[in-house]
Amino acid sequence: MGDVMTSEAAGGTEACAGTLALTVGYRGADFCGYAEQPGQRTVQGELRRALEVALRRPVEMECAGRTDAGVHAIGQCVSVPLVEGDLVREGRRLRSSLVALTPDDLSIGPLYRAMAGFSARFDAQARSYRYRMSCGPARPVLAWDHAWWLRTVADLDVGAMDKAAQALVGEHDFRSFCKATSAHLLEADGRSTSRCLESVRVSREREAGEDLVVVDVRGNAFLHNMVRIIVGSLVEVGRGHRDAAWLAAALEARDRRAAGPTAPAEGLTFVGVDYVEGALLPWA
Secondary structure, eight states: OOOOEEOTTTTSSOEEOEEEEEEEEEOGGGSSOSSOOTTSOOHHHHHHHHHHHHHTSOOOOEESSOOOTTOEEEEEEEEEEEOGGGGGSOHHHHHHHHHHHSOTTEEEEEEEEEOTTOOTTTTOOEEEEEEEEEESSSOOSTTGGGSEEETTOSOOOHHHHHHHHGGGOEEEEOGGGSOHHHHHHHHHTTOOOEEEEEEEEEEEEEETTEEEEEEEEEESOOOTTHHHHHHHHHHHHHTTSSOHHHHHHHHHHTOGGGSOOOOOGGGEEEEEEEOOTTSOEEOO
């Protein structure tokens, strides 16, 4: 991880002198997801434009977890290879430049330095997500654009949902909780649909004066739509349509048709990512 390498993004043959790690947040409503797509507004596209103006060169980058259209983030990590000329920059000034160059729905948090070869994606130890829901006929106000409004559901049985969720903790084949087309692509490529969840918790929270049901999920990595399918399935339990045994059976089936619906994107937020202690040092 610490070996010096050349970087095409850093100018073709110039040695990579380290890595910039940015903490990024965004409101997903007006983005077509994180990853760049031709003719679409994306988080990566906006970041690339800002970074290339600030660093005055082409850049490459990796993120801790690509999010779908409409999904939010408050603790996304993006890594960018650096060249020698970048190291003389002050972190404070670079961050100020990036803030000025990015739109209002994209937030630039603290900047860090890491060793050459550090990858926001491949060096991640764990990722955390939170899904928010608002129940009942009263339209959510401040949570409107980042919570799933279950307007016809007076309440959810949070205890039953949390109990059912514990069947998902540990290392399992989560094929039932992966978008079917993505699972087929992984299978064709010889890659696994097994993941390890450290925790899944369902609780009631009060945020900005509004009562919400939240699902917090933490794991080593996630499949396409995995958290949203988990939430959609847990809502079936919370509404009394299914029991805890059904969720365990859906997991065991390894078939997308066995699990519940995919919850809407707007309720999901990428909360944060963990790395080995000492891997990231503040860029003063």
